[in-house]
Amino acid sequence: MNETDGTTSYKVGFGLLAALAFFIGLFVNGALPGLMVPTTGQAVWTLGFAQSFANGFSIYATNFGLPDPAAISFGLAAALPTAFFLKIGVPPADAYSLAFSMWLAVAFYGAYRFVRLIGGRGGISLLCALLWLTLPVIWQHADYSMVSLGFALLPAYFYTALRLVRYEQNLRSSVLFFGATLSAAFMDGYSFMMFASGVAISLLVSFATSSTERNEILYKCFPVTGAAFATSYLLYTAYIGRPSFEPEDLDFFRAFGSNIEFFFIPTQGALWLPDSVGLSAFRQEINYFGDGSVFNASFALMLIIAAFYALATRSSDIKLKAAFLLIGLCGFYMALGPSFKWNVLRPDGDFGPLMPLQYAPWRTGTEFLSTYVPGFNNMRASYRWVALGMFGAWALLALHVASRRVQPGTTIAIILAGIAFNMPTRAVIADNVQAREMIVGIDRYVESLRPIFRPGERVAFLPFRNDFFANYMTSKLDIRTYNIGGDKNLTVAMAGWPDTMLAFEPGKTGPEFGKKVLRLLTEQDADVAAIPYMDLLWAAHHWPRTAEYYDEMQPYLDQMQSSGVVDITRDENFAFVRLKPTPPVSPPIP
Structure with a gap:
């Protein structure tokens, strides 16, 4: 089907393809209202806030946390639509799932628009968006509620930044970018910091490589983006009533940094295809520092392969390529935490989940950020930076497909293999179905x-x-x-x-x-x-x-x-x- 064909048959066919891709994304994420809910515990927690918002027409909970009204510490951006759905009579389990699916729609469309913005054609942009939406780092974080949505929205956030900095420096782009920073601030602190870090890297690369545009970057882009992030952060702190949270000890950052092998070998029981072909490893939480989320959500092999493939081939914009590469490297490096770990196991004895310094002889040098720099010192689950690393790798692939009108078979094979590797096991899908039944109960x-x-x-x-x-x-x-x-x-x-x-x-x-x-x-x-x-x-x-x-x-x-x-x-x-x-x-x- 010719993409330039504006006939009804093309539009209908493309719409059906987009609907199918989005349905697969919702299915993988367990966000099918009436059938699945992505999680149970965090859903019940959020539903409590949402129902209280609906009771009092407020953005504070007045039913619990007395004597003062309670602010929701993260996830207001998703709790408010959940409250609306509850108010109009949607059953609680489906209200939560519906709010999730609404934001996943924004994430899917944002990823699609990101690829289109840098030159990708319609069909391949849909495949790239589906590859992103099905990533395990997204759906494995459903147990942490809006952390999952924050990761899913990263391409949508960066779409607004790229549009403002590189393509359309106008009022509409500025407003759209501010909306993204505001959404990130009230969705999840991890993705807010990743968004801010990625934008800073992009601006610095543009400033260093574009001598003719330095004044515009320095006097227009930096102030606009800085003001948007600062305003969003101040609004968030005003809402929760405190400027920051107490930072954690470095032992926490160290324990929750990813082992290097977690990037390349998935954990058994989560992904269908690696389990089927024997590529996954059996891991138990008791054997590792941190908790199970560290080794369950860090798998990034297919996107790393895609990034190397994209780096080895010609791209239409070398400056964007450099920016995406640096964003990816920054994300993966920060995900290690303050220490390099390769097959590091928790020693016998009652050490708890934290990792004392004596078990981490090789340091990464990020201790200063995790100790003293505001924002970074609250990113205690270090491994979650892997989401930014994956975004950088995915963006390199997106730039690769955007640089070609016709995609070679290798590119299509890598994307399809990536989607196949992202598919959860039947047990994960069954858990999402059971989560809805438990919330109904x-x-x-x-x-x-x-x-x-x-x-x-x-x-x-x-x-x-x-x-x-x-x-x-x-x-x-x-x-x-x-x-x-x-x-x-x-x-x-x-x-x-x-x-x-x-x-x-x-x-x-x-x-x-x-x-x-x-x-x-x-x-x-x-x-x-x-x-x-x-x-x-x-x-x-x-x-x-x-x-x-x-x-x-x-x-x-x-x-x-x-x-x-x-x-x-x-x-x-x-x-x-x-x-x-x-x-x-x-x-x-x-």
Whole structure:
């Protein structure tokens, strides 16, 4: 089919091809409303915020994290459309999946437009966009919610930057670029920093290689891009109410840096084709520093091959080629963390996930960035920089296809092989289907609790922990709680808690537990004490959840019951304790 043919048959054929490619992308990412949800735990956490936004027509959650309204630490850009879908009656699981698919549509179109902008033709641009959207580094991060979307959107972000810096330096491009920086800031901090780093590299390459355009780059592009990033960052900090988060120790950066072999050999159980042909390696989290996400999400072999292929062939724009190469090298190098690691295993013993310096003799030299430079010192999961490295490699491939009107068979084969290598296993797809079923089950269970509460009641989940489940439960029932899911959110909320809440230790009971609950209720700091029999963090990840605290809590409940001042409503997963109503005082008889 001739691309220059503007007939209806061409448009229909191209539209069907685009729809098929996008459907494959949604399927791989587990974002098919009505069928799949990309994850469970983070979806429940986000749905709690989204439902609270919908309850109060606000960008702050007012149902949990009392006493102050709670800002969502990342992912506002996706939580708001989720809130809209909830408000118009879309079921919770499908509202989350629909918001995900909406942003994946932006990511897919942005990747397509990126290739088109630098000269690619329609069909090959669609294939490149599909190659990007199916990357494991994207869908493997669905368990981290909007981190996944931030990575998916990288080509869309860089499309706006490339358009502004290289092609159309006008008001429309400036507004589009600012929209990208704002979206990145309110989506995920990792992709925001990658976007900023990549734009800085691109501008420096342009400044160094374009003597005739240096004044324009220096006095126009630098100020516009700098102002956009700074304004977006300031708006984000104003929203969350703090200028930054506390940086992590270098042992964390070191542990969560990627082993070099992770780039080239995938982990068994994630990718269908490598598993089928025996190219994947069996890995267990206990054997490595960091966690499983480090070795599960770092595989980049096919894009590395594509990048070498593109570098070895002629390209139409040597300056862009240099910029994309430097972006890719920067991303992969930063993904190593502060230390080079090749087949480094965690030694026997109880070391935890962190990596002490003595186990990392070869340093990369990035310690200064990870310790002192704002933004970089919060990129604690170092391996995630691999997404920027993959973008650089993908952009080199995009420039290669854009430099040719007719693609050689080798190029097509590399792209198709890359897509094939990106396909998840059946187990991953089944997990996405099951995730929707679990969220539906959680929603059905929470709805069954509605008769127990009155709207607006204050509920304390005790003892408090990292209570993801409380986010959704309180928002769904339109009640209020001090508890909140998310370590950073919990720290912020606790600063305003009454003494009766601070009297409890996180996750612990103790001999005075029952008395502390009664004190909380009698001092009217809460209307109801909810005593969970299950861990409210893991209940949001795997449903139904075993009532692991049932036996531990019964003596305290019996003690409170024997006091005679409370009524206790018992459920399979909770006991709800409230003070008995005070009997009315009869007027004296004359």
